[in-house]
Amino acid sequence: MNDVRTLFESVLTDPPPDPLDVERVVARGTRRRTVRRAVTGAAGLAAVLVVGGGIALVATPGEDRMAPPVTDPTTAPSSTPPVIDLSARPATDYTCETNGQGLGPPTVIAQPSGVVLRVSSTMPPGSLMGYTYELPFADTGAHRLPARNGTWTMPLAPGKVTLACEPLDGILQEIVLTVTDPDGHWRGDAVEGCEAGGVPEWGPALTGSGPTPEDAVEETLNGLRAGVDGLPAGEADYTARPTESGYDDRATEPWVVLKDGEPYLTIAMASQEGTRFVAMPDRLCG
């Protein structure tokens, strides 16, 4: 349809002057590269902090969103030395303020139910706390939760994840958290029958919440039934079930939405204080 190309060219006439500051791009890009190297270096350093030899199960960038190796208990030596990561803790404190953010420590040990984030926020109501994970080709996975005081348990895969304080109007701030999983709680993100595709653009509109995971998922399903994904309402039958992936705990176990019985969409689940659950559409199947 060549007239679409013509239409595009018509609206592109007389663009304003290009304000791109290449010096700023290079300076900011260099800083980010330095941060990434520092994170990688820290992970490498942690990996050698092993008492008495053995293998440290410390996530490195190449292991993003992958399950840790499984050890056969029948053949593993009984005296496996403990892994000591001097910087990691079972929970991390994340502070969101309008003039800055803080994260301590920057490395956290995954718990059976996921990653525990103690959030302290002084940002105005409506501000968001986002997390972004890297997909193989470029970064696309992103979710957002309210930036409010409280403890969140989040389904963050071992590896690196970018956290962000997002004010309603203002500059988004980002910081990198490293998740390690020495105890092997992460089961991987593969969902049977669902070859993960892109992230749906209508995902945030379908974020559901409730006092139980089932309630949160039901709210998401109701959005789908109302045609939020662009399909006419009532065209398909939507159901959902938990999957045996992610973290091995009901609180943050991912779900898969079935459309007319076929895997359609995965849902990531986060929990605040164990009393409030948020279902976030994650990835489309196929």
Add this chain to the structure above:
Amino acid sequence: MRQDPEPEFRKWVAARRSHLRRTAYLLCGDWHLADDLVQEALTRAFAAWGRIARRGQPDAYVRKILLNLYLDHRRRPARREAAWADLPDEPSPASAADDLGEREHLLAALRQVAPGQRAVLVLRFWEDLSVEQSAQALGVSTGNIKSQTSRGLETLRGALATYQEETP
């Protein structure tokens, strides 16, 4: 010894920035936002330029980052309605001539196409990507691209037809 990626990056930016900027504008419909998206995409690209250059497809990689930034921006509830709302209500003096009104109507028609469908139309008809290449760029199936193209064109045709009916 690793080669300094900066000279090659600068050369690539000089050659591609104009096209990248236009692509961003077609996606979001606002020059200010387009410039922000391009600057952020290039920043991310430079941070990984060594890897990008080794793969040998910088255009595809940076376009992918730009698409993700745009769609991610649209996903944020607080900003979802802002992008196309920045269009001027009144013609600017510099381009007040003849065809500005028509251009505004074309923009208005394009504005009615959903963001994801608009991204597909931009990839297919501005970037000249095939269905398969568009699917790879957006991380979706080829069937998804075909249906999104169809829906996007249908919306665009409808909006343009309405404009033509209203124009004396």
